[in-house]
Amino acid sequence: MNDIKVSIVVPVYNAENLLRRCLEPLVNQTLKEIEIICVDDGSTDSSSEIVDEYATQYPEKVKAFHKENGGEWSARTYGLKKATGEYVGFMDNDDVPEVTWAEKLYEAAKKNDADIAFCGYDRVDLDTGKTVATEMTQYGIMNKEVDFEDDFIVYANPSLWNKIYRLEKVKDAEFLPFRGCNDTLFLIHAYMNGVKKLTFIPDVLYHYYLRSSSQIHNMNRQDIDNLKKYLLVTKEYAIQKDIYEEFKYCLDEMAFLHLGISWMYMVSYDKTVNMHQMLKEITAYFDEHFPTWRKSKFFKISHCFPKGLKFIAIWGVHLFYRIGLPDVYVWTYRFMVDKLQIDIKW
Secondary structure: OOOOOEEEEEEEOOOOOOHHHHHHHHHOOOOOOEEEEEEEEOOOOOHHHHHHHHHHHOOOOEEEEEEOOOOHHHHHHHHHHHOOOOEEEEOOOOOEEOOOHHHHHHHHHHHOOOOEEEEEEEEEEOOOOOEEEEEOOOOOOEEEEOOOOOOHHHHOOOOHHHEEEEHHHHOOOOOOOOOOOHHHHHHHHHHHOOOOEEEEEEEEEEEEEEOOOOHHHOOOHHHHHHHHHHHHHHHHHHHHOOOHHHHHHHHHHHHHHHHHHHHHHHHOOOOOOOHHHHHHHHHHHHHHHOOOHHHOHHHOHHHHHHHOHHHHHHHHHHHHHHOOOHHHHHHHHHHHHHHOOOOOOO
């Protein structure tokens, strides 16, 4: 009988300098019934040897797998297929979990019969070690039912490493082959696959390290094209599951928030991109493939204004798009971040 409570998938690629820092708190988790699935994605440094070392030292916990390089998404999918636990979680090989990460998430999930358990985390500057933000603590201890009539699920943080999933709900899922937003689409697909019960605890159990090679400053047109492609894959999946009609407003909102707001800001740093033309293309893309986005109930004044400043700002960005002036939004956003040093979270 399998007694693994939590499988932890760790994609590994050229992380020799930081890998031990991640693996040490994993092998010392206070929850003993775990398996740590290390997937070496064709590392060219000593990462593969470090993985094997831990598998030899902790044979009851660490499982080492080696594959040809295929990207982080492929390593996550590979590890997911190897998972045998009741729940499964994912970590980045250069971040640091608390030793209570698995135990506290598992206890919360079991206590509330949850399909996904969320925890708080902080963002730490890799160079200085200073905490720059603490996130996902605002809900306190809370349970939530997935409801496509409520856009809460669009804003529930999609990061892979601050949650565990009930394995039976995601075991047949695959991560999509592109960088950025992959975790978001994985979570959305989990909702469409029948995830219903969510539970939240405010404990900061994961330390995410910010790197100088941030995607914010190296987004390009290919990334945008990839997101457009896989948003349509997600839409088609909803149609196949026969839930598109009830899910479409959440899907519209998700597409607009990620592609229209976040990614348009990030790609604006690519000097080879004609932003005016791209913004026209994105607007046309929304009109063609997400036809309810202009009149979505989630972008109405009556929905946004009672929810506070963040939602009022989203309503304003939506308005700029509707009246054909998305450029104003992008350059205002750039000015606030670059010149005024205001850290904006959507």
